[in-house]
Amino acid sequence: MARSQPTDGKKLQRQLFAGFFRVGMLGYGGGPASIPLIQKEAVDTYQWMDEEEFADILAIGNTLPGPIATKMAGYIGWRKAGALGMANAIAASVVPTVILMVILLVSLASFREYSWVQGMTQGVLPVVAVMLGVLTWSFLKKASVSMGGTAAAGLAVVSAVLIEWLGLHPAFLIAALILIVLGRRSRT
């Protein structure tokens, strides 16, 4: 894919920033929720790529670990405008919301000794629990669709025993699972 001409380089960088800034500021519900927004900017608004290409990139992004939104932003930025485009797109999607977080939490922390601020912390815990519970359920459901209920339940029980009771670092278990899947692939 040809990089853009130097003459419209600045305009492209501006567009990359504007597109991914909107994605970052409008995407509620974490990175996966912002995928349709990225598609809208990349395919419809700026026509950096067609729909099929976008689907390919998304599929590849999903085969790799880590947050999906920054992988998409970084890769699209890199493909359209090199290393600078990559840094630009990532910064646009990440930095504004991180700054918001820091401002909010730091100002909240300066009121920490007030009992009503401690009450706020307490009040929000059950909501976080509900959101995590819903997320847990969606992962379990997806797991039982993709590998069958028995296998998913079995793996869940084994994971629970190893991590929660035997204190195994989750990294070892996840790495082992990845190696098992990859090992199987070479045989077929």
Next chain:
Amino acid sequence: MIYWELFLAFFLPGILGYGGGPATIPLIEYEVVHRYNWMTVEEFGEVLALGNALPGPIATKMAGYIGYAEAGIPGMIAALTATIAPSLILMIALVGLLMKFRDSPKVKQLSAAVRPTIAVLLGAMTIRFLETAYEGSGALHTVLIAGVSFYLLEKRSVHPVWVILGALLYGALFLGG
């Protein structure tokens, strides 16, 4: 050294979290709360709640804030780099190779295989948050807030911002004593 620890704490979740940012949350909690003891469960919950109330990718908001809280701007950069760079570098380097395998069912198995484990980690975190809420504000408030927010979020599809703002207000009014 704090920058190296921050890098490690966010490198592992970034490289092991299949299923996007939300899948990395329990891995981040494991490092931040249990391994390095930078935060208590309550503090982590507060950061997570505010992160969920704000737009944008959740993993980078968590990394950016925790990095900043532990070691200022350089800490923020270390944590963000660890979250973003490894998987992005892999993607850019392997895109040609991965293109060939993108429809392979075996590749899809990769994220499928770790899902039950991620679910267990998320479930364990859910229980820890409920326990902490119960210890702090008792069964009645915990069940009430959890029940109402579940109803609003899941049954009425109310935006999380409003539910979290509501819970903050409820906490300030009734749980501050």
